[in-house]
Amino acid sequence: MEIRLAENYGFCFGVKRAIEIAEESKNAFTYGPLIHNREEINRLQENFNVTTAHELDELKKTDRVIIRTHGIVKNELETLQKSGKEIIDATCPFVTKPQEIVEEMSKEGYKIVIFGDEKHPEVKGVKSYAVNEPLVVMDVAELENVYLGPKVAVVSQTTRKVKEFMKIINYLVENVKEVRVFNTICNATFENQEAADKLSKEADVMVVIGGKNSSNTKQLFSIVKSNCADSYHIEVPEELQPEWFTGKKLCGVTAGASTPDWIIQNVIEKIRNISV
Ligand code: SF4
Missing domain, CATH: 3.40.50.11270 (Rossmann fold)
Incomplete structure (x- = not known):
């Protein structure tokens, strides 16, 4: 394999x-x-x-x-x-950026919309910089029936998918006179997602390595799972199961943005050993 x-x-x-x-x-x-x-x-x-x-x-x-x-x-x-x-x-400077935008735009009277997970520490931090009460949403449904006012500034949690952010932006543009859009999605996340998407279209088994509570690892997993049914999210090599690799030809491996190289190498080594 x-x-x-x-x-x-x-x-x-x-x-x-x-x-x-x-x-x-x-x-x-x-x-x-x-x-x-x-x-x-x-x-x-x-x-x-x-x-x-x-x-x-x-x-x-x-x-x-x-x-x-x-x-x-x-x-x-x-x-x-x-x-x-x-x-x-x-x-991270890419997190400081949305904090600054939210502070500045809210001071200028814009209603702040943050696309992201309200419980995530990054979003809690970004939200705290608004001088008015921001709206944190995970999807368009949460914007419906909410009075947004005449002007809105929107940022995203750094680890969100561009496609999902676009849905929020489209809704806002259709419903609010003035919309300021700040693409605060981090390129590192985007590049990892693109590469995972590409590889998982070819692989017949995918292993995603990263913390179980890591938002960007979970995003990677959801991308690869949509292309490759036999996808697994693990934190450490000990979680690998030999039967995952039986009869497989190509095992794709990717890892979240907070996964150190030494763990990735240990996982590859273990896959190599159990798949021979
Ligand atoms: S994924 Fe990394 S580079 Fe991107 S915002 Fe998070 S910490 Fe910064």
Whole structure:
């Protein structure tokens, strides 16, 4: 069986940058998990003493705090700044951008629409920068029967699909006089999605590697599953089952933006061993 990696996969620019910042910082806390990958979080803790704090009150005044790639809620950032702790900002610049847009556009009186998952930390952070109450939606149905006013500015969670964002935009353009559209979908996600789509059309089994709570890995999985029925989402090589590969000719492999290379290589190695 041939094992083929997608043309683009795995760590994106923002995650690489955050990990480098964490490794250089050493002996620090991250407020919330730095990235959505448990194995990498454990490695940072063991090798660099970078520990995850889940609540602000777990942190002492003298602690150094790394802000994660997804960013945090504005008033929590202000609380941290006022507390005198050293803050090391690893927020991805592609996440800082929608935060800035939402702040600026809401100050200019635009109703803010955020396309994304309200419960996701990135969206919570972006939403917190609005000076009026933004609307967070996952689909067009959530916009229907809502009074949007004369002018709307719309951004997307970085990991959403362009096609789905377009549906929101089309609805807004049809129903609101002035619509400002900011395509805040991250290219890294887009490139990984395109490559996964292409590979899963050829493969007869697909393995998607990434955190079970990683939004962009779940997106990748949904794309490949629509092309290849035998698709599996795993976090670690131990989850691989030999029967997945029986009689298969081409195994496609891809990985979410927060999956480190060493895990990807371990998975490929294990597939190679169990498929011979
Ligand atoms: S997926 Fe994009 S937005 Fe998210 S951390 Fe990576 S580069 Fe930044």
